[in-house]
Amino acid sequence: MNSRNWVRLFFSTLLLGGISTAITGFIVRWDKYESLFSSMDVAGILLVLVLLFGVGLIFSIISQMGFFAYLTVHRFGLGIFRSVSLWNAVQVVLILFVLFDIVYFRYRFFAEPGASVIPYISIAVGILLVGALVAYAKKQQTNNEAFIPALFFMIVVTIIEWMPALQINDQNWLYLMLVPLLVCNAYQLLILPKLNAERQTKKS
Template structure:
């Protein structure tokens, strides 16, 4: 990928992360934001809203780091297990283990907290549904064997990026767990589906650049021949 296309890719992912976090944060923490509006503290409201956007930018950077790290892990996995089929089976096993770990160890649900149980079931279904839809379109737009790898990335890598929020035991844990999931899903889906477009554009840009270099070289040679 060329630097220009990488910058576009990076900035658009940042914009998605910031926008999604701001919208979801405003909805989930509406009581907090409405308190500022009710008190007429507009600058405090704007400051808190901008902080949400900045948090989204941070989540976008985390998601992008996770994505490029996964590209390396995926290539390592294919080389290690020799065949893509075997690596896909390993990825499916890891997906099951991660989902089991989420439900049993990370969510820490109890019968006494019905509302919290419904919230985390909703978040789990959102994670799986968005991952499945993204993986489906990835397989349709590229190659069918990309389905399992895309599902692995969307579920396992997103969960790893989400883990710091899940490990918090105090404060408004449920709110932040909810808020941070959505920008991670959105940015990861964007990266997975759009990266091939930027790679193709980079190939076109490189070909055009090489063509211009050859033309400039021809012009220089013609000028040199005339001078002689």
Template sequence: MSIRKWVSLFLKTLLLGCVVGLVIGIIVQWHSQLHGLRDGHISGFFINLFVIFVLGGLFSVISQMGFFFYLTLHRIALGIFRSHSRWGIVQWFLIVVTFVDFIYLRYKAFGHGESVIGYLIPPVVLFIIALVIAEVKKRETNKIAYIPALFFMFVVTTLEWLPVLRQKENSMFWVMGLTLVVCNAYQMLKLHRLLKETQ
């Protein structure tokens, strides 16, 4: 892929992250934002929007770092295991471990007698999204792309999300998580199209 296309992907993902972060931030903080406007804190309202916009861009950069990290890891792992099937088994194992840890560690830290159902929702939703993106990737490329796409969308997104996963759910939990998911999905589905254009 040429430098020009890489820069284009970087800038588009950055802008996407800013916009998604802003939209999700407004949605999850709607009540407090509206309350601030009613109290006449207009400058504070716009400063808060700007901060969320910038944070969305930051999350998109984290997403891009994770994406290129995985592309490198994928090539190294294929060289070590010398087989897509063996590397695929390892990835499935890591997906299962990540899924269990996502639920168990957060419940252990924050559950305190609460129902585990609430702690199931984020990993289950993320896994369903990962399955959908992996299926689209497979249909647009080939069947061996399924497991890598699923692994990236679930495991790498979870690792990128760790800074807020260590905290109790709040508005930033959703802003960061959904921004990462959208940016990761965009990059995963855009890469093979860019590579086709280069050929």
């Protein structure tokens, strides 16, 4: 990918992160911000919008760091295992391990005595479903071998990027960070082949 496409990817993902965080923020904290809309407090709405957008820029940068880190790790994995099928098997094991951990350890450390484990499972299942949908789209876009790497990125890398909110364990922050990360990660994963295709077209 040339420098022009990298800059395009960087700023478009940055914008997407800011917008998705602003929208998510108003939804998850509607009980707090509803009064701003009911009273038509334009200045207050704009202030919150700017703050949420700024937070979203940070989430977007975290997402982009994770994306380029994964591209490097993926190449290392292919080089070490020297087999796509073996590297994919390792990724599947890591996906299952991380999904189990995100349920087990969050429930163990943060759940109240006697609390249901269902909310903790629900988040993991939600991430899995979103990851599977994006991975399927990636497979349709490229080839069948892209499914597992895309699923790994959408689940494992997203959860690693999500760690700051997981440590706080505040429900609002959990969703405020998770949604933009999923949006930005999916966008980068699906837009990269298009950018590379445009580059090849211009060369020819």
